[in-house]
């Protein structure tokens with residue numbers, strides 16, 4: 001099983017290695033824009049409790065970026081399933097089906113972490129202050145795991161690539177902006193706030209922000225993330241196991 | 246080696262009134278294939294050949310029925326059974342982001358082959374299908390026939406004991422096709438069980454010990470190619486009728502010759518072949 005996970009991961013690693021320079025360059029664009037527009041541009045005129053806006057912003061960008069990257073790292077599996085049918089190679093091989101899910105998710109976590117380190121370096125260059133602890137890393141990884149699993153689920157269930165774009169537009173994009181990434185959810189109307197505080201990305205944003213500023217954090221949020229990652233693993237494995245039905 | 250009992254597969258699809266209805270792709274198929282046998286599955290487009298192979302290779306779950314390898318049901322033993330099989334699918338399904346060599350390497354790793362063994366085997370097979378020079382090329386750069394050859398090489402890497410080939414020689418040039426035939430015969434001599442589908446009747450005739458003919462999901466004949474021809478009549482008289490080419494079958498050359506004399510004109514006489522059997526069984530009787 002471990003070997004099979006490694007095989008699945010190895011395949012993604014081969015592909016990533018070949019595209020590494022392009023991958024890194026393209027991953028720098030969006031965070032740079034956020035940092036310039038919201039950090040330098042808007043941020044100069046905004047004061048948040050306990051520091052500058054850019055310090056507030058960086059954990060939010062890390063959260064939304066790791067979500068987008070890990071989700072979109074797994075979505076090409078959709079093409080492997082529908083167009084190239086190369087997923088059949090895994091289905092006829094004597095491997096444990098879970099290892100495909102785990103291998104793909106781990107590869108997406110790796111991509112999420114690489115792009116997160118790019119942001120950390122950029123943010124530091126922009127003069128932001130933050131602390132990175134092991135718990136900070138754990139939260140970031142959990143966030144990648146959750147959205148990689150959701151990406152895997154989408155790749156297994158969605159019929160066309162167009163619909164994948166819709167998932168990005170209707171689900172990921174709103175979450176990117178609303179889940180405590182650019183502003184605190186406290187200012188939102190109650191009903192909206194409750195809903196948004198159920199979403200995993202909100203917990204990630206708050207945890208990352210709390211840890212990086214050295215403030216107290218709610219450990220229950222970590223449990224929420226663990227719960228989401230297990231739940232998503234259950235559903236993404238289930239759709240994968242059902243492929244042959 | 247392979248035993249199939251009352252295998253059924255039904256698919257849902259939308260008919261022309263946009264209603265969801267069930268279509269039976271494979272309808273109660275029962276087969277028994279011996280070890281080391283080359284077994285052919287023939288049938289017109291849509292007969293259910295690919296669906297049968299997909300069920301046998303655990304890519305599609307049967308609606309009902311059982312499949313056994315070596316008297317063990319594959320249901321519940323998927324992982325160990327998958328170790329035994331090699332699959333050449335009807336469509337090309339390489340990983341488009343990997344090179345020729347990497348595609349084979351992925352396959353070998355997925356079948357738990359050790360490093361030395363896997364490199365030796367990949368080299369050997371690439372040489373056999375004459376693609377050794379292209380080991381670092383992207384699979385997208387191969388011609389159609391090269392892809393087919395690579396597909397066959399890939400299926401053999403892990404020394405499968407049962408080989409499934411779904412139209413393996415489509416789009417191959419005559420030389421390569423003959424080499425693949427030679428390879429299949431060689432595998433059968435090594436006691437590999439081979440199940441293949443094809444639309445090239447000549448291929449089934451020269452390669453297969455027995456052939457099954459499927460039509461609309463049903464088994465409508467199962468025999469050796471020779472026995473099929475004998476049952477139908479060993480000799481065929483062929484002539485141009487008013488609107489189509491006509492055929493009649495005879496047990497002896499004498500009867501055939503007499504009939505031809507009666508006809509006169511442009512009739513000709515020849516030995517019957519599996520193609521005649523195929524057309525007779527799947528075409529005319531069903532009234533197309």
Ligand SMILES: Nc1ncnc2c1ncn2[C@@H]1O[C@H](COP(=O)(O)OP(=O)(O)OP(=O)(O)O)[C@@H](O)[C@H]1O
Pocket residue numbers: 256257258268269270288289290291292293294295296297335
């Ligand atoms: N995934 C699917 N969903 C719905 N119907 C399907 C599916 N796969 C096959 N069918 C139907 O099952 C029937 C048998 O198809 P199959 O691919 O097994 O035929 P075949 O004998 O391999 O034909 P060919 O010679 O064209 O390859 C066809 O009517 C086809 O439309």
Ligand SMILES: [Mg+2]
Pocket residue numbers: 294295296335411
């Ligand atoms: Mg077919």
